[in-house]
Amino acid sequence: MICKARRVSDYKQLAKELPSIRYVDPERVYISLTTDRCQSYTLTVKEGDSVKLGQVIGERDGGFFKQPIYSTVSGTVEKQTKKIHNTGLEIECLTIRNDYKDEYDASITDRPDSVIDAMSPEELVEIIKDKALVGLGGSGFPTYIKFTTGDPIHSVVINAVECEPYLSSDYRMIKDQPDQIFQGLKYLMKASGAHQGVIAVKKTKRELIDVLEREIERYKDIDIRIAKLKDYYPQGWEIETFKNALGIKVPIGELPMKYGILGFNVSTCASVYDAIKHNMPITKRYLTVNGDAVNFPQNIRVRVGASVKDLIKLCDGFVADEARINLVIGGPMMGTAVENDDVVVTQTTTSVLVFKNVDVVEEPCVRCGSCIYSCPAHLQPVLIQDALKRNDKNGMTALEVKNCIECGLCAYVCTSKIHVTENMRKAKEMVG
Ligand code: SF4
Ligand code: SF4
Numbered sequence: 032m033i034c035k036a037r038r039v040s041d042y043k044q045l046a047k048e049l050p051s052i053r054y055v056d057p058e059r060v061y062i063s064l065t066t067d068r069c070q071s072y073t074l075t076v077k078e079g080d081s082v083k084l085g086q087v088i089g090e091r092d093g094g095f096f097k098q099p100i101y102s103t104v105s106g107t108v109e110k111q112t113k114k115i116h117n118t119g120l121e122i123e124c125l126t127i128r129n130d131y132k133d134e135y136d137a138s139i140t141d142r143p144d145s146v147i148d149a150m151s152p153e154e155l156v157e158i159i160k161d162k163a164l165v166g167l168g169g170s171g172f173p174t175y176i177k178f179t180t181g182d183p184i185h186s187v188v189i190n191a192v193e194c195e196p197y198l199s200s201d202y203r204m205i206k207d208q209p210d211q212i213f214q215g216l217k218y219l220m221k222a223s224g225a226h227q228g229v230i231a232v233k234k235t236k237r238e239l240i241d242v243l244e245r246e247i248e249r250y251k252d253i254d255i256r257i258a259k260l261k262d263y264y265p266q267g268w269e270i271e272t273f274k275n276a277l278g279i280k281v282p283i284g285e286l287p288m289k290y291g292i293l294g295f296n297v298s299t300c301a302s303v304y305d306a307i308k309h310n311m312p313i314t315k316r317y318l319t320v321n322g323d324a325v326n327f328p329q330n331i332r333v334r335v336g337a338s339v340k341d342l343i344k345l346c347d348g349f350v351a352d353e354a355r356i357n358l359v360i361g362g363p364m365m366g367t368a369v370e371n372d373d374v375v376v377t378q379t380t381t382s383v384l385v386f387k388n389v390d391v392v393e394e395p396c397v398r399c400g401s402c403i404y405s406c407p408a409h410l411q412p413v414l415i416q417d418a419l420k421r422n423d424k425n426g427m428t429a430l431e432v433k434n435c436i437e438c439g440l441c442a443y444v445c446t447s448k449i450h451v452t453e454n455m456r457k458a459k460e461m462v463g
Pocket of ligand 1: 434435441452
């Protein structure tokens with residue numbers, strides 16, 4: 032039977048209703064020096080040095096861009112170490128022992144509104160670049176680069192859809208800090224020249240819409256509206272979000288800027304506020320710990336650089352034997368399974384999911400077509416999979432595997448429990 036899935040169970044209820052707890056005082060933080068986008072770095076501090084919160088301690092190099100590395104606590108520099116990143120890769124980290132004083136670097140100062148109002152769009156973008164802001168929804172893409180387009184921008188869309196199951200860190204952040212989102216959006220509109228701002232949220236998130244509608248009353252002088260979108264997966268895929276929030280269809284593979292749109296995750300938008308108003312880089316973020324194998328699922332406001340091991344302890348540990356759990360960083364549809372909990376929280380860590388290990392036996396493909404019917408990118412996953420088995424690069428290219436957004440739906444619907452999405456990733460890698 033053909034099965035089309037655009038609705039996936041959301042499993043958010045438990046964590047999203049609880050107040051976020053704070054975990055901003057770890058004994059040590061591990062600052063990522065490399066990332067999946069930046070393979071090299073230089074350091075400007077050494078072991079034994081004292082550092083302040085928000086101090087530049089080095090620079091990452093991503094080939095076509097560079098970004099400063101900031102300390103997220105005040106304290107003393109210790110050794111370099113290796114930790115696991117969101118992507119499952121091992122990365123270089125610098126350990127900093129927290130002195131719990133939260134002494135700010137001299138650069139962290141508030142800008143009066145009158146100063147911000149007098150700034151040019153270029154000056155705002157320079158702050159976004161200097162504070163190393165990146166896409167906090169998980170992409171890690173440098174935010175400032177989006178402004179380097181020569182295309183005129185008419186709309187900024189803030190993506191507050193958070194469509195992955197289990198995740199509610201954006202939800203909690205919006206409830207706790209709605210003002211930061213509107214202020215951040217105002218700055219983003221000025222920096223891009225957009226005349227319209229749209230906050231896209233699922234219409235089923237009634238409590239969030241209430242919070243946003245209360246806040247929007249204070250911004251009547253600018254063109255900001257809330258777009259209430261249908262609840263299906265992957266509504267948060269930016270092409271889907273733009274289509275439903277603005278009525279503009281951006282073809283797959285084309286840049287939204289060409290169509291006058293800039294899109295940002297809602298947590299990124301709040302970080303723009305912190306950078307421009309307080310000259311503060313990203314030192315904290317909201318993160319969800321959830322899943323059926325953790326004792327106390329909850330949302331945590333956490334210091335960037337904290338250890339996931341400590342967060343699991345804070346959630347009363349695993350319910351099952353550690354050898355029988357699966358740990359996923361990011362959402363269950365698009366996240367990455369990691370081998371152990373020696374993972375570090377980076378700017379882009381949205382969640383830590385812990386599941387009981389269930390043995391899944393793949394069965395032969397029954398050619399049911401469910402994966403084709405469900406694919407939001409209109410691909411034919413089963414045929415791509417066949418081409419992968421044949422090592423047929425031309426076939427995979429002709430089937431446009433590069434347009435796969437790794438949303439996970441083909442694996443979710445597969446009647447034979449085949450890891451179809453994993454095969455799509457392999458095919459994309461092979462095609463290059
Ligand atoms: S993972 Fe790729 S191939 Fe599978 S449904 Fe999503 S976009 Fe389509
Ligand atoms: S890969 Fe799975 S979903 Fe796709 S046709 Fe085969 S059995 Fe059906």
